[in-house]
Amino acid sequence: MPRLSGKVAIVTGAGRLGNIGVAICRSFLAEGARAVVATDFRTDSSDEIETLIAADGHAGAFRLVRHDVTSEADWQQVAKAAVDEFGQLDVLVNNAGISVHGGIGSTSLDDLHKVMAVNHDGLFLGIKTCAPYLASAVERFGGGGSIINNLSMASYMPNAANIGYHVSKAAGRMLTVCAALEYGAQKIRVNSVHPGVTMTPLIREGLEDYVRSGMWGSVDEAESALAAMNPLGIASQPEDTAHAFVYLASDEARFVTGASICHDGAIGLRY
Numbered sequence: 001m002p003r004l005s006g007k008v009a010i011v012t013g014a015g016r017l018g019n020i021g022v023a024i025c026r027s028f029l030a031e032g033a034r035a036v037v038a039t040d041f042r043t044d045s046s047d048e049i050e051t052l053i054a055a056d057g058h059a060g061a062f063r064l065v066r067h068d069v070t071s072e073a074d075w076q077q078v079a080k081a082a083v084d085e086f087g088q089l090d091v092l093v094n095n096a097g098i099s100v101h102g103g104i105g106s107t108s109l110d111d112l113h114k115v116m117a118v119n120h121d122g123l124f125l126g127i128k129t130c131a132p133y134l135a136s137a138v139e140r141f142g143g144g145g146s147i148i149n150n151l152s153m154a155s156y157m158p159n160a161a162n163i164g165y166h167v168s169k170a171a172g173r174m175l176t177v178c179a180a181l182e183y184g185a186q187k188i189r190v191n192s193v194h195p196g197v198t199m200t201p202l203i204r205e206g207l208e209d210y211v212r213s214g215m216w217g218s219v220d221e222a223e224s225a226l227a228a229m230n231p232l233g234i235a236s237q238p239e240d241t242a243h244a245f246v247y248l249a250s251d252e253a254r255f256v257t258g259a260s261i262c263h264d265g266a267i268g269l270r271y
């Protein structure tokens with residue numbers, strides 16, 4: 001039987017072709033999810049994403065909706081619409097995230113608030129809004145609903161040049177464990193995934209900047225250099241990362257809550 005048979009999921013930050021959110025949606029549908037509601041505040045690649053999902057054969061089970069994760073009203077609308085259309089909600093993936101570069105001296109309070117609003121408050125609102133719907137998944141699957149926060153190795157690794165991102169991702173980890181304690185009695189599991197560098201368009205664009213600055217000769221060269229930083233010597237693709245989400249969403253993980261999967265090729269061990 002497919003691992004996510006019959007489940008209905010919301011996946012945030014899934015509005016950009018090639019990113020981790022889209023890979024999670026495709027993996028969930030490939031594993032038998034009954035429906036996946038993908039959300040994002042950007043809609044410029046919606047048509048391409050919908051075409052891709054249709055080519056996978058899952059058009060009828062996929063919705064892509066505009067949603068700002070920092071808006072409580074948007075969350076209420078998205079969660080209610082998912083349950084109204086599909087009758088249930090079993091999995092919430094808080095994947096949307098942003099980064100603002102700079103240390104304390106060069107980061108404005110406004111920029112810090114922006115990154116905290118998406119990477120922390122967005123998770124808080126998602127959990128708060130969706131938990132009552134997820135709690136009703138208990139009866140159907142015997143293991144309750146599942147919330148999975150896409151964080152980063154930044155939750156654990158300090159970086160003085162990128163404090164907003166690292167502090168917000170560390171806060172996301174504490175939110176994850178507190179939520180695991182609070183919602184355990186309702187059989188809602190709350191876990192986090194901590195990717196290392198994953199080759200999404202966002203990362204490729206960053207590498208192009210380094211290529212322009214002369215640090216590397218090409219994006220491929222830069223990718224190889226990044227791969228060499230972990231003991232496995234490979235660069236993770238979004239599809240690799242998505243496997244961790246499938247596991248945590250599935251009933252195979254029914255005894256797993258408050259856990260943190262470091263999906264980083266052990267790059268964290270080098271620091």
Ligand SMILES: NC(=O)c1ccc[n+]([C@@H]2O[C@H](COP(=O)([O-])OP(=O)(O)OC[C@H]3O[C@@H](n4cnc5c(N)ncnc54)[C@H](O)[C@@H]3O)[C@@H](O)[C@H]2O)c1
Nearest residue numbers: 013016019020040041068069095096097152195197198200
């Ligand atoms: N790619 C990596 O190397 C890597 C490593 C560690 C962690 N992560 C995390 O994985 C997640 C996905 O990253 P990605 O690499 O796929 O990047 P990405 O930028 O393609 O994906 C993030 C998505 O979140 C959306 N988003 C941003 N603010 C939003 C808001 N207010 N409301 C709704 N959507 C919003 C963006 O439009 C984007 O589509 C992020 O949380 C990121 O921090 C990525």
